[in-house]
Amino acid sequence: MILETGKPLSLDFYLRKALPEELNIFNHIYLVSDTPLLKSNKIVEKTKYENAIKFILQGDLQGHCLCFIDTYEHKLESTQLNELQSVFKESANILLGNTLSALEKNYLVSISHPMEQGRLSSYKIEDSFDSYSTSYKLIYNLKEYYVRLVFQIREKR
Amino acid sequence: MNKKDARILVVDDSDFSRKEISKYLEAANLNVVGEASSAKEATNFIKDRHVDIAIVDIVMPEISGLELTEFIVENNPDTAVICISSLAQENIVMEAISAGASDFIQKPIKQEQLLESIYKLLSNGFDNL
Numbered sequence: 001m002i003l004e005t006g007k008p009l010s011l012d013f014y015l016r017k018a019l020p021e022e023l024n025i026f027n028h029i030y031l032v033s034d035t036p037l038l039k040s041n042k043i044v045e046k047t048k049y050e051n052a053i054k055f056i057l058q059g060d061l062q063g064h065c066l067c068f069i070d071t072y073e074h075k076l077e078s079t080q081l082n083e084l085q086s087v088f089k090e091s092a093n094i095l096l097g098n099t100l101s102a103l104e105k106n107y108l109v110s111i112s113h114p115m116e117q118g119r120l121s122s123y124k125i126e127d128s129f130d131s132y133s134t135s136y137k138l139i140y141n142l143k144e145y146y147v148r149l150v151f152q153i154r155e156k157r
Numbered sequence: 158m159n160k161k162d163a164r165i166l167v168v169d170d171s172d173f174s175r176k177e178i179s180k181y182l183e184a185a186n187l188n189v190v191g192e193a194s195s196a197k198e199a200t201n202f203i204k205d206r207h208v209d210i211a212i213v214d215i216v217m218p219e220i221s222g223l224e225l226t227e228f229i230v231e232n233n234p235d236t237a238v239i240c241i242s243s244l245a246q247e248n249i250v251m252e253a254i255s256a257g258a259s260d261f262i263q264k265p266i267k268q269e270q271l272l273e274s275i276y277k278l279l280s281n282g283f284d285n286l
Contacts, residue, residue, distance in 0.1 A: 023265060024265060025264075025265040026177040026181075026265065026266070027268075086171065086172045086173040087173050089171065089173075090171040090173045090174050093171070093216070093243050093264075094243045094264045094265050095243075096243065097216075097242065097243020097244040097245070097263075097264065098243060098263075098264075098265075100244060100246075101243075101244055101245045101246055101263070104246045104247065108246060108248065110244065110249075111216065111243075111244060112216070113170060113216050113217060113218045
């Protein structure tokens with residue numbers, strides 16, 4: 001697609017368009033867009049209660065997507081935390097899969113299975129990648145969790 | 158085949174999805190005979206038990222759902238496979254069908270869509286395999 005200015009549209013334009021506004025997962029988990037996709041210069045830890053999972057991206061886009069869930073405002077027992085982690089992993093997989101499927105006309109990208117990263121207090125952004133972040137609210141069991149996605153990607157040369 | 162007699166296996170590395178899919182099926186009085194969290198577990202399960210329909214997630218660690226589908230179709234021709242995945246680009250759907258899947262459903266799965274796919278297979282008596 002070309003703008004009237006003749007300038008080709010950028011990756012972040014397509015990615016922003018592909019991210020779903022809302023997802024209903026098994027009628028009891030809802031992901032609702034919270035902040036739009038923004039270019040980010042660094043990834044900082046929001047709270048000490050953030051857990052991350054990583055998906056490797058391959059195809060026309062290369063790199064990975066880190067997904068974080070913050071449980072700061074919720075006092076969770078270890079069994080509840082395990083259950084939430086399982087819900088979060090699959091919700092992030094569905095969110096990312098749906099996003100990349102919507103990108104199909106411009107970029108054909110596949111994802112790995114989710115890999116647990118635990119807590120990431122610092123994370124280096126590699127210079128050769130573009131970095132974008134966006135956030136969602138994950139609503140589960142009448143509670144709202146803050147979820148953010150950080151894409152570190154580049155177009156295949 | 159009566160829908161209650163159909164033996165269904167759910168294969169997904171996500172505990173959460175496996176349980177939710179099984180709940181959807183059991184709520185419709187369908188017979189979930191097993192759940193497997195990997196292709197290896199699934200092949201072990203079907204080695205000595207008959208399964209009419211296997212619901213198989215494509216993106217799984219180690220052995221993918223596409224490889225598992227090929228294995229099932231080759232070794233258990235009486236078993237129909239429904240592939241599921243959060244990714245649903247045309248090439249993935251085509252790969253699933255080429256591997257021998259009878260249907261493909263994108264996640265998040267809707268109960269009515271899953272049941273429609275199963276009932277269609279049962280009413281066809283798996284003629285489409």
